[in-house]
Amino acid sequence: xxxxxxxxxxxxxxxxxxxxxxxxxxxxxxxxxxxxxxxxxxxxxxxxxxxxxxxxxxxxxxxxxxxxxxxxxxxxxxxxxxxxxxxxxxxxxxxxxxxxxxxxxxxxxxxxxxxxxxxxxxxxxxxxxxxxxxxxxxx
Amino acid sequence: xxxxxxxxxxxxxxxxxxxxxxxxxxxxxxxxxxxxxxxxxxxxxxxxxxxxxxxxxxxxxxxxxxxxxxxxxxxxxxxxxxxxxxxxxxxxxxxxxxxxxxxxxxxxxxxxxxxxxxxxxxxxxxxxxxxxxxxxxxx
Amino acid sequence: xxxxxxxxxxxxxxxxxxxxxxxxxxxxxxxxxxxxxxxxxxxxxxxxxxxxxxxxxxxxxxxxxxxxxxxxxxxxxxxxxxxxxxxxxxxxxxxxxxxxxxxxxxxxxxxxxxxxxxxxxxxxxxxxxxxxxxxxxxx
Amino acid sequence: xxxxxxxxxxxxxxxxxxxxxxxxxxxxxxxxxxxxxxxxxxxxxxxxxxxxxxxxxxxxxxxxxxxxxxxxxxxxxxxxxxxxxxxxxxxxxxxxxxxxxxxxxxxxxxxxxxxxxxxxxxxxxxxxxxxxxxxxxxx
Amino acid sequence: xxxxxxxxxxxxxxxxxxxxxxxxxxxxxxxxxxxxxxxxxxxxxxxxxxxxxxxxxxxxxxxxxxxxxxxxxxxxxxxxxxxxxxxxxxxxxxxxxxxxxxxxxxxxxxxxxxxxxxxxxxxxxxxxxxxxxxxxxxx
Amino acid sequence: xxxxxxxxxxxxxxxxxxxxxxxxxxxxxxxxxxxxxxxxxxxxxxxxxxxxxxxxxxxxxxxxxxxxxxxxxxxxxxxxxxxxxxxxxxxxxxxxxxxxxxxxxxxxxxxxxxxxxxxxxxxxxxxxxxxxxxxxxxx
Numbered sequence: 001x002x003x004x005x006x007x008x009x010x011x012x013x014x015x016x017x018x019x020x021x022x023x024x025x026x027x028x029x030x031x032x033x034x035x036x037x038x039x040x041x042x043x044x045x046x047x048x049x050x051x052x053x054x055x056x057x058x059x060x061x062x063x064x065x066x067x068x069x070x071x072x073x074x075x076x077x078x079x080x081x082x083x084x085x086x087x088x089x090x091x092x093x094x095x096x097x098x099x100x101x102x103x104x105x106x107x108x109x110x111x112x113x114x115x116x117x118x119x120x121x122x123x124x125x126x127x128x129x130x131x132x133x134x135x136x137x138x139x
Numbered sequence: 140x141x142x143x144x145x146x147x148x149x150x151x152x153x154x155x156x157x158x159x160x161x162x163x164x165x166x167x168x169x170x171x172x173x174x175x176x177x178x179x180x181x182x183x184x185x186x187x188x189x190x191x192x193x194x195x196x197x198x199x200x201x202x203x204x205x206x207x208x209x210x211x212x213x214x215x216x217x218x219x220x221x222x223x224x225x226x227x228x229x230x231x232x233x234x235x236x237x238x239x240x241x242x243x244x245x246x247x248x249x250x251x252x253x254x255x256x257x258x259x260x261x262x263x264x265x266x267x268x269x270x271x272x273x274x275x276x277x278x
Numbered sequence: 279x280x281x282x283x284x285x286x287x288x289x290x291x292x293x294x295x296x297x298x299x300x301x302x303x304x305x306x307x308x309x310x311x312x313x314x315x316x317x318x319x320x321x322x323x324x325x326x327x328x329x330x331x332x333x334x335x336x337x338x339x340x341x342x343x344x345x346x347x348x349x350x351x352x353x354x355x356x357x358x359x360x361x362x363x364x365x366x367x368x369x370x371x372x373x374x375x376x377x378x379x380x381x382x383x384x385x386x387x388x389x390x391x392x393x394x395x396x397x398x399x400x401x402x403x404x405x406x407x408x409x410x411x412x413x414x415x416x417x
Numbered sequence: 418x419x420x421x422x423x424x425x426x427x428x429x430x431x432x433x434x435x436x437x438x439x440x441x442x443x444x445x446x447x448x449x450x451x452x453x454x455x456x457x458x459x460x461x462x463x464x465x466x467x468x469x470x471x472x473x474x475x476x477x478x479x480x481x482x483x484x485x486x487x488x489x490x491x492x493x494x495x496x497x498x499x500x501x502x503x504x505x506x507x508x509x510x511x512x513x514x515x516x517x518x519x520x521x522x523x524x525x526x527x528x529x530x531x532x533x534x535x536x537x538x539x540x541x542x543x544x545x546x547x548x549x550x551x552x553x554x555x556x
Numbered sequence: 557x558x559x560x561x562x563x564x565x566x567x568x569x570x571x572x573x574x575x576x577x578x579x580x581x582x583x584x585x586x587x588x589x590x591x592x593x594x595x596x597x598x599x600x601x602x603x604x605x606x607x608x609x610x611x612x613x614x615x616x617x618x619x620x621x622x623x624x625x626x627x628x629x630x631x632x633x634x635x636x637x638x639x640x641x642x643x644x645x646x647x648x649x650x651x652x653x654x655x656x657x658x659x660x661x662x663x664x665x666x667x668x669x670x671x672x673x674x675x676x677x678x679x680x681x682x683x684x685x686x687x688x689x690x691x692x693x694x695x
Numbered sequence: 696x697x698x699x700x701x702x703x704x705x706x707x708x709x710x711x712x713x714x715x716x717x718x719x720x721x722x723x724x725x726x727x728x729x730x731x732x733x734x735x736x737x738x739x740x741x742x743x744x745x746x747x748x749x750x751x752x753x754x755x756x757x758x759x760x761x762x763x764x765x766x767x768x769x770x771x772x773x774x775x776x777x778x779x780x781x782x783x784x785x786x787x788x789x790x791x792x793x794x795x796x797x798x799x800x801x802x803x804x805x806x807x808x809x810x811x812x813x814x815x816x817x818x819x820x821x822x823x824x825x826x827x828x829x830x831x832x833x834x
Contacts, residue, residue: 004245007274013825017712017739017781020340033339035346041781044712044739046824057245061172062159062237067271068174086712086736098340106282106335129741130708132345135285143384146413152686156573156600156642180642183573183600185685196384200311201298201376206410207313225573225597268602269569291547295434295461295503319503322434322461324546364434364458407463408430421662424691437757450756452763474662478589479576479654484688485591515757523699523752549762552702560801563830613801617728618715618793623827624730 003057008064010051012074014083017044018099042086048127049078049108055120065120077111101128105136113138142196147203149190151213153222156183157238181225187266188217188247194259204259216250240267244275252277281335286342288329290352292361295322296377320364326405327356327386333398343398355389379406383414391416420474425481427468429491431500434461435516459503465544466495466525472537482537494528518545522553530555559613564620566607568630570639573600574655598642604683605634605664611676621676633667657684661692669694698752703759705746707769709778712739713794737781743828744773744803745820748811760815772806796823800831808833 020037021030030038037043051074055064085091087099093111097103105126113122127133159176160169169177176182190213194203224230226238232250236242244265252261266272298315299308308316315321329352333342363369365377371389375381383404391400405411437454438447447455454460468491472481502508504516510528514520522543530539544550576593577586586594593599607630611620641647643655649667653659661682669678683689715732716725725733732738746769750759780786782794788806792798800821808817822828 004241004275004278006241006244008241009272009274011270015738015740015824017737022338033344036779039779039781039785041784042712042737042739043710043779043781044737045710046741057241060161062239062242064241064273066172084731084734084738086734086738089736090734100340102282102284102286102335102342103340105284129710131289133287134342135287136282139282143380143414143417145380145383147380148411148413150409154599154601154685156598175640178640178642178646180645181573181598181600182571182640182642183598184571185602196380199300201378201381203380203412205311223592223595223599225595225599228597229595268571293460293462293546295459314501317501317503317507319506320434320459320461321432321501321503322459323432324463362453362456362460364456364460367458368456407432421658421692421695423658423661425658426689426691428687439755450761474658477578479656479659481658481690483589517757519699519701519703519752519759520757522701548706550704551759552704553699556699560797560831560834562797562800564797565828565830567826613797616717618795618798620797620829622728 003059005055006057006064007052007054008067008070009053010067010070010074012049012051012071012079014047014049014079015044016047016082016085016087017042018087019043020098020100022098042088045128047082047104048125048133049074050125050127051112052123052125053116053120054123055117065117073112073115077115078108081111101126101132101134102136104128105134109136109138142198144194145196145203146191146193147206147209148192149206149209149213151188151190151210151218153186153188153218154183155186155221155224155226156181157226158182159237159239161237181227184267186221186243187264187272188213189264189266190251191262191264192255192259193262194256204256212251212254216254217247220250240265240271240273241275243267244273248275248277281337283333284335284342285330285332286345286348287331288345288348288352290327290329290349290357292325292327292357293322294325294360294363294365295320296365297321298376298378300376320366323406325360325382326403326411327352328403328405329390330401330403331394331398332401333395343395351390351393355393356386359389379404379410379412380414382406383412387414387416420476422472423474423481424469424471425484425487426470427484427487427491429466429468429488429496431464431466431496432461433464433499433502433504434459435504436460437515437517439515459505462545464499464521465542465550466491467542467544468529469540469542470533470537471540472534482534490529490532494532495525498528518543518549518551519553521545522551526553526555559615561611562613562620563608563610564623564626565609566623566626566630568605568607568627568635570603570605570635571600572603572638572641572643573598574643575599576654576656578654598644601684603638603660604681604689605630606681606683607668608679608681609672609676610679611673621673629668629671633671634664637667657682657688657690658692660684661690665692665694698754700750701752701759702747702749703762703765704748705762705765705769707744707746707766707774709742709744709774710739711742711777711780711782712737713782714738715793715795717793737783740823742777742799743820743822744769745822746807747818747820748815749818750812750815760812768807768810772810773803776806796821796827796829797831799823800829804831804833 019042020034093107109124123137125135158181159173232246248263262276264274297320298312371385387402401415403413436459437451510524526541540554542552575598576590649663665680679693681691714737715729788802804819818832820830
């Protein structure tokens with residue numbers, strides 16, 4: 001017998017560098033669209049990732065999912081991969097994607113989803129600064 | 140004439156002790172599943188409860204609901220009941236439920252819902268630490 | 279080809295004064311309903327506005343929308359209009375609306391929505407104090 | 418025997434309206450010096466007050482001072498006096514003082530100090546917005 | 557040649573249960589002094605510890621002290637010792653000390669100080685709730 | 696006549712990339728000392744700068760210093776200089792200094808101090824992550 005449907009959230013952090021630009025655009029065009037985010041030598045952020053799961057409470061444990069397991073998945077799939085890295089230079093996932101917060105959320109979702117049981121829905125929130133964040137629920 | 144449908148949120152806090160374990164399991168099994176949360180002498184948290192209501196704005200007052208009333212309901216049904224208490228030893232609501240954040244959210248929802256007008260939807264968010272929280276909307 | 283559907287959030291702040299009361303009620307009746315918020319000489323808040331947009335990622339830029347543009351819209355439509363103002367005395371939008379957080383959210387939504395592309399959904403969150411906030415998605 | 422010298426801090430909040438201006442200056446001069454803070458119809462803030470005490474731990478209780486007592490003093494001397502008030506119109510303490518954060522800190526210190534035992538040093542911190550605060554230790 | 561004198565701060569967290577009471581007092585007397593904190597079955601908190609060091613910058617590394625080392629000291633001396641524990645029942649350090657925030661700060665200071673180089677001054681800040689914290693600099 | 700001595704604080708933010716390493720050390724030695732902070736392609740942070748001034752309240756304005764002026768100084772001397780930059784590659788101030796938080800605080804202090812009146816004392820706090828910050832008061 002499945003328990004109540006609930007959502008849980010786990011928050012982790014990582015620090016990384018990035019630059020927003022298209023190789024097929026001039027520096028002027030990149031600056032026009034991406035502003036200071038297109039500066040050539042990179043800048044960086046303290047990224048916060050919030051991982052939200054939705055599914056039934058396990059009546060045996062009272063958990064939707066053991067947070068130690070969820071923490072391990074986030075650590076392995078996101079933090080170990082991106083922490084203290086340069087998204088543009090170090091991360092194959094962004095070879096053909098500009099490392100905007102939007103794309104970091106989508107990529108993180110794609111990395112975490114296969115690690116979860118099928119009946120659990122996933123939303124990933126990426127906070128890039130105190131003033132902006134994005135949320136992705138899959139398509 | 141009912142006003143716009145809106146959501147409002149009230150935040151309160153309380154402090155409590157708990158232990159996560161099943162009486163029908165050995166200490167080893169409990170530690171295997173619940174880790175440090177199964178330590179025998181309890182630990183505790185500063186719990187944050189966010190109560191979200193959804194319903195129409197009252198055109199007379201511009202309120203969905205007077206927050207003083209909502210605060211009073213949260214105080215009476217949740218804070219007075221659980222603040223400075225031990226969920227396992229003091230709270231009848233958890234006699235047959237492990238006091239995980241998930242179950243605290245469900246129990247709080249069940250306590251608050253009957254105090255609200257019928258046309259108001261309820262979601263309860265329980266934050267247990269800076270890194271984890273749960274949200275419950277009823278079933 | 280449109281990219282993944284995503285939500286993005288931009289956070290801004292402004293400071294304003296207000297008083298909650300109805301001109302057609304006595305001071306006693308106003309105090310009974312609105313409590314200290316009805317005091318005659320106004321009080322004020324540091325308001326936080328979170329503007330959430332939902333729509334597709336632009337595959338060219340990796341953005342749902344350039345945050346500089348969104349910031350400009352919020353600045354022009356909300357912050358420039360309400361910052362360091364008295365909602366009751368200075369703001370035509372509240373001539374016939376009590377400036378509750380609920381109504382500030384609705385008015386802000388109505389001001390921002392026409393500035394956005396049609397395919398982008400909007401939610402406005404207004405935080406009035408550490409303990410209360412409201413969210414409005416349109417009707 | 419007195420215990421270790423320690424500092425403790427209690428945090429409370431209140432909401433108020435104010436306007437920064439000098440009656441002996443023109444509107445233009447006031448705007449030049451105080452900017453938007455001089456707008457005639459007031460604006461407001463969610464003020465945070467942090468009260469820091471320094472003194473010895475009482476070996477009997479393990480407290481520097483019972484926080485319930487300290488909370489009561491802050492409540493009576495500061496919050497009850499200023500909450501939901503207009504500093505300029507309602508508060509005699511600011512009849513001859515411009516209600517800047519600096520002066521609010523000094524006035525609050527002057528109100529709280531006489532309520533404390535003589536051997537306890539006092540510092541008052543007033544946070545006016547997320548971006549500015551002031552701290553006063555007496556003279 | 558020593559570099560500039562600077563202060564650095566590292567923040568960690570742990571969760572624990574406690575009860576404030578004196579065994580040589582009646583339950584009534586304990587309730588009179590410690591209020592709800594004297595309830596017999598314990599309650600708990602998410603404790604935040606901020607460890608501040610003051611000393612010279614090492615001109616070779618640009619560090620006052622490697623934060624990995626400092627984190628390790630806090631982990632071993634404070635978090636491993638108190639996390640998910642009951643101060644009253646599990647911790648020898650509080651056998652003859654009431655586990656107030658004041659005493660937790662003093663005990664933590666006493667545990668961390670011997671692990672640091674002699675020329676580094678130490679201050680320990682313990683935050684017990686959103687509303688109260690204490691700071692101890694040694695005597 | 697000078698008013699009460701007080702401290703005021705202004706908070707600003709900027710985002711930058713950096714790498715901690717010494718050119719005269721091998722990669723192995725750099726990794727041994729600086730860990731992941733020595734990764735070759737940089738990482739980054741959302742830096743928070745808090746600028747604390749200490750001095751007398753101006754009895755005419757009730758200000759220690761107009762925060763618009765202070766904000767302008769921080770903007771010009773720190774944020775415009777470092778925001779969206781790479782400390783190692785773009786900033787002459789760090790040609791012979793490793794861009795640790797300690798050194799960023801010292802450099803920022805050295806940049807801001809000459810812009811202030813002589814009778815005002817200065818402390819600069821740099822927060823690099825949620826878990827670490829440094830404070831520098833000059834020597």
